[in-house]
Amino acid sequence: MKITTVRSTVIAVLLTVFGAFAVYRALPAEADSWQGCASGQFCLYKEAGGGGAPRATGPADDTQAYQAAWDNVAVSVWNNTPYWACIYDGTSYGGALQALKPGFRDALSKGSVDLTGKVSSHKLAKSKAGCWTGFERCPDGKLCLFEEPSGRGAWTVSTADDPAYGTAWDNRVRSVWNRTSLHVCFYRAPNHTSTWTVDGRDYKAYVVLRGKSTTIPAPYAPTFSSHKLVAGTSGC
Known part of the structure; x- marks a missing residue:
């Protein structure tokens, strides 16, 4: 009787562990969220964690004024370039700014200034200091x-x-x-x-x-x- 009880307990524990593992495996991996940003591109996302289709641009495509579809909507960013990414809450590199180092990939709230839903222009610069001049x-x-x-x-x-x-x-x-x-x-x-x-x-x-x-x-x-x-x- 005792052996049966122990065996049942062990099976229940294993099922619990397996069930937890199965639930974990069913969750999307973090890498699945950050898509569509090739090496050398600067990417903005409308969803947290790099979710959704990005606005992806290269080093030669600095933008002084976003079109309505992307103006003041981005919440996360991936600077997949070797440059500093300078993002601004005003058009023409104006207003408050964040200077994002090469490789930065996170929420816009994690920068020196929270620009969540406020980005209206950006440029890439060879140094951080380049973000403060136009x-x-x-x-x-x-x-x-x-x-x-x-x-x-x-x-x-x-x-x-x-x-x-x-x-x-x-x-x-x-x-x-x-x-x-x-x-x-x-x-x-x-x-x-x-x-x-x-x-x-x-x-x-x-x-x-x-x-x-x-x-x-x-x-x-x-x-x-x-x-x-x-x-x-x-x-x-």
Whole structure:
């Protein structure tokens, strides 16, 4: 009688263990969730753990504005590239950002800033520091004005004098890259007029020399309303 009881107990334990194992094997393996992201691709997913079909792009496909299907929806990410992946909650590399190291594969909530459901643009950079600048977008020979510091955010291009920015860019410029062959004089009012008063001194213009990129300091930014290009700074 005792032998039968022991035997029954052993069989029950084995069945319990086997049942647990069978349930475990029935669950999808973690690797099954992270699909569709080949080596060299940066992939965003709408589901946790890399679930669903990804938005997969290569190193040459930086995106400054996602289409509606992917704007502000991603919840997980796989940076399957040798570069740093820079993701932003604003278009044109603007707003809050995460810098994801090569090989990062996890929820967007695991970065330095939680961008779950907020990603609107991205780029790949050779170093982490490259995530904090967007000056590289400025074409050679152009004057580029940016809405955020360090060349980030919305931007516009000019090659000539502009006597009035109008509502589009008035009081918005926070950084500049002057890639023209001339110096640029920025003014507080339209038609290259008005002044700034700093420490009791009046300044007619803020100058960015040819070839220079800079974040404009206070009190000059963001107060520009016009600019002109000159061969010498005395022309300001």
